[in-house]
Amino acid sequence: xxxxxxxxxxxxxxxxxxxxxxxxxxxxxxxxxxxxxxxxxxxxxxxxxxxxxxxxxxxxxxxxxxxxxxxxxxxxxxxxxxxxxxxxxxxxxxxxxxxxxxxxxxxxxxxxxxxxxxxxxxxxxxxxxxxxxxxxxxxxxxxxxxxxxxxxxxxxxxxxxxxxxxxxxxxxxxxxxxxxxxxxxxxxxxxxxxxxxxxxxxxxxxxxxxxxxxxxxxxxxxxxxxxxxxxxxxxxxxxxxxxxxxxxxxxxxxxxxxxxxxxxxxxxxxxxxxxxxxxxxxxxxxxxxxxxxxxxxxxxxxxxxxxxxxxxxxxxxxxxxxxxxxxxxxxxxxxxxxxxxxxxxxxxxxxxxxxxxxxxxxxxxxxxxxxxxxxxxxxxxxxxxxxxxxxxxxx
Amino acid sequence: xxxxxxxxxxxxxxxxxxxxxxxxxxxxxxxxxxxxxxxxxxxxxxxxxxxxxxxxxxxxxxxxxxxxxxxxxxxxxxxxxxxxxxxxxxxxxxxxxxxxxxxxxxxxxxxxxxxxxxxxxxxxxxxxxxxxxxxxxxxxxxxxxxxxxxxxxxxxxxxxxxxxxxxxxxxxxxxxxxxxxxxxxxxxxxxxxxxxxxxxxxxxxxxxxxxxxxxxxxxxxxxxxxxxxxxxxxxxxxxxxxxxxxxxxxxxxxxx
Numbered sequence: 001x002x003x004x005x006x007x008x009x010x011x012x013x014x015x016x017x018x019x020x021x022x023x024x025x026x027x028x029x030x031x032x033x034x035x036x037x038x039x040x041x042x043x044x045x046x047x048x049x050x051x052x053x054x055x056x057x058x059x060x061x062x063x064x065x066x067x068x069x070x071x072x073x074x075x076x077x078x079x080x081x082x083x084x085x086x087x088x089x090x091x092x093x094x095x096x097x098x099x100x101x102x103x104x105x106x107x108x109x110x111x112x113x114x115x116x117x118x119x120x121x122x123x124x125x126x127x128x129x130x131x132x133x134x135x136x137x138x139x140x141x142x143x144x145x146x147x148x149x150x151x152x153x154x155x156x157x158x159x160x161x162x163x164x165x166x167x168x169x170x171x172x173x174x175x176x177x178x179x180x181x182x183x184x185x186x187x188x189x190x191x192x193x194x195x196x197x198x199x200x201x202x203x204x205x206x207x208x209x210x211x212x213x214x215x216x217x218x219x220x221x222x223x224x225x226x227x228x229x230x231x232x233x234x235x236x237x238x239x240x241x242x243x244x245x246x247x248x249x250x251x252x253x254x255x256x257x258x259x260x261x262x263x264x265x266x267x268x269x270x271x272x273x274x275x276x277x278x279x280x281x282x283x284x285x286x287x288x289x290x291x292x293x294x295x296x297x298x299x300x301x302x303x304x305x306x307x308x309x310x311x312x313x314x315x316x317x318x319x320x321x322x323x324x325x326x327x328x329x330x331x332x333x334x335x336x337x338x339x340x341x342x343x344x345x346x347x348x349x350x351x352x353x354x355x356x357x358x359x360x361x362x363x364x365x366x367x368x369x370x371x372x373x374x375x376x377x378x379x380x381x382x383x384x385x386x387x388x389x390x391x392x393x394x395x
Numbered sequence: 396x397x398x399x400x401x402x403x404x405x406x407x408x409x410x411x412x413x414x415x416x417x418x419x420x421x422x423x424x425x426x427x428x429x430x431x432x433x434x435x436x437x438x439x440x441x442x443x444x445x446x447x448x449x450x451x452x453x454x455x456x457x458x459x460x461x462x463x464x465x466x467x468x469x470x471x472x473x474x475x476x477x478x479x480x481x482x483x484x485x486x487x488x489x490x491x492x493x494x495x496x497x498x499x500x501x502x503x504x505x506x507x508x509x510x511x512x513x514x515x516x517x518x519x520x521x522x523x524x525x526x527x528x529x530x531x532x533x534x535x536x537x538x539x540x541x542x543x544x545x546x547x548x549x550x551x552x553x554x555x556x557x558x559x560x561x562x563x564x565x566x567x568x569x570x571x572x573x574x575x576x577x578x579x580x581x582x583x584x585x586x587x588x589x590x591x592x593x594x595x596x597x598x599x600x601x602x603x604x605x606x607x608x609x610x611x612x613x614x615x616x617x618x619x620x621x622x623x624x625x626x627x628x629x630x631x632x633x634x635x636x637x638x639x640x641x642x643x644x645x646x647x648x649x650x651x
Binding site for chain 2 (some may be wrong): 025034035036037038039041044045046048049054072075076077078108109110111113114116117120121123124125127128129130131165171174175178179182183186187189190191192193194202204224321335
């Protein structure tokens with residue numbers, strides 16, 4: 001135990017950085033809850049949603065999308081070979097949602113009233129839907145992750161119950177995620193006159209949904225690369241590499257749809273304007289979609305650890321830019337004030353990212369996240385086609 | 396009680412600021428500027444008079460017929476009342492500020508510096524109007540630039556004014572159809588965009604845009620649920636068949 005603590009306390013560069021960010025973050029939270037939002041943010045009546053909504057919420061939820069995507073692949077499509085990477089992915093999603101709620105508590109003007117959505121209903125509101133999805137899906141994620149904790153503490157009976165309801169949980173999780181990812185886009189449907197036409201579209205919910213699946217896959221790659229480096233866990237690289245192929249499919253569909261949408265709404269001319277918005281639009285599309293799709297479609301790059309990782313980073317970068325474009329850039333064009341996040345807003349965002357990394361680290365060290373699951377459900381039987389049997393028989 | 400509305404005749408407004416002062420007094424709002432014409436909307440100022448070229452234009456909550464704020468608030472803190480006023484209940488509000496983000500007229504203001512912040516805006520002097528009185532600003536207006544009454548009557552009056560003096564008025568009642576209609580109707584001597592009005596607002600009520608997305612949820616959940624479960628059953632069955640086939644083959648081989 002002593003050596004454990006010693007190891008934890010041994011200062012390294014990243015530990016020092018993390019500690020500094022956490023202290024600054026706590027200080028900012030103190031300022032926020034003693035001086036109000038005005039004390040720490042650059043938000044104003046003309047720009048009521050800033051970096052915290054754009055990054056901490058929109059990006060946070062999107063990057064948690066790997067959880068439901070992989071669950072669908074493993075449990076619904078029954079491609080069991082991906083099982084070894086499901087736990088870290090669910091952990092990411094669960095942590096992501098917890099941090100989103102945490103960020104929300106800082107951003108909301110009256111955080112103590114957050115539970116009001118449970119009893120005060122307005123089903124006409126997309127935000128109402130968002131609130132319910134966050135509550136329900138966080139619960140589902142907790143249950144999906146709970147076997148890891150239960151295994152650690154050997155609570156066999158509870159474990160049995162949870163395993164019994166795995167499939168209903170997974171189905172519920174996929175439905176809630178679909179609703180939630182798309183509803184974040186639907187939030188913006190109400191502002192057709194305020195948003196820049198490059199980003200406003202009645203298809204925004206679908207764009208949010210597809211790009212979330214894309215970035216969810218990218219996060220799987222991103223994390224397994226870093227985990228492999230940090231914990232010397234040799235995560236099945238072939239599996240992760242195949243996730244790279246999914247990205248090609250998802251992001252190509254996304255790209256086609258977005259351009260079709262511009263074409264059908266007579267907005268193609270906007271692509272060639274000399275404006276800040278057009279520049280950012282192209283940046284988002286090139287970084288987040290075109291470059292990674294080209295990279296990943298080359299087998300040599302996809303089967304290369306670094307190549308795969310870099311491609312995933314592009315997807316994530318483009319995704320972050322997209323969400324910030326929707327939530328900040330597109331609204332900037334029609335408002336009279338200009339918004340740039342304050343230092344404190346940036347600190348809180350860094351603080352939340354750091355918390356995520358630290359908690360993930362601790363969970364991996366103390367919980368059986370990467371350990372082979374001891375589930376009794378047989379998973380060894382791959383789907384064999386008749387062809388397979390013939391070749392088997394021929395041998 | 397019938398639905399009420401303001402009729403603001405820009406040609407009659409002299410920019411005296413009486414409405415501004417009356418609003419401050421009625422709502423117990425602190426002084427924020429010496430010159431009513433230089434102030435802007437804030438959590439302490441519900442209505443303003445702005446000089447735009449040769450004319451004076453009032454700005455305040457439009458009390459939409461299909462209010463975006465009412466539709467977007469997750470906890471229903473906003474209500475469109477029977478008299479047409481859109482009012483706010485701070486005890487429900489959780490401070491998400493979606494109302495501010497969504498309002499097509501950029502009206503709601505926030506108490507950013509407060510630890511118990513509220514959304515603030517004109518409430519059409521709800522308590523006064525409910526008892527049959529005029530809103531403070533309409534009562535204070537010395538020129539008849541701000542009129543108040545039943546919405547139908549105000550619309551009729553506006554149409555009559557335009558018909559009687561077509562050279563005096565630009566032929567459009569702003570607020571009659573914008574975002575599905577509002578309870579603040581404007582008459583102007585010049586095209587509205589020249590006075591800084593947003594003339595690109597659609598005639599459809601904005602809540603329709605999100606309603607369309609939200610109404611798909613029940614179908615999505617049921618169809619999605621059935622499809623996913625069905626797919627699970629199919630793939631699982633396929634696996635089981637494969638398993639059986641595999642073990643029977645193994646058996647055969649063993650016999651051979």
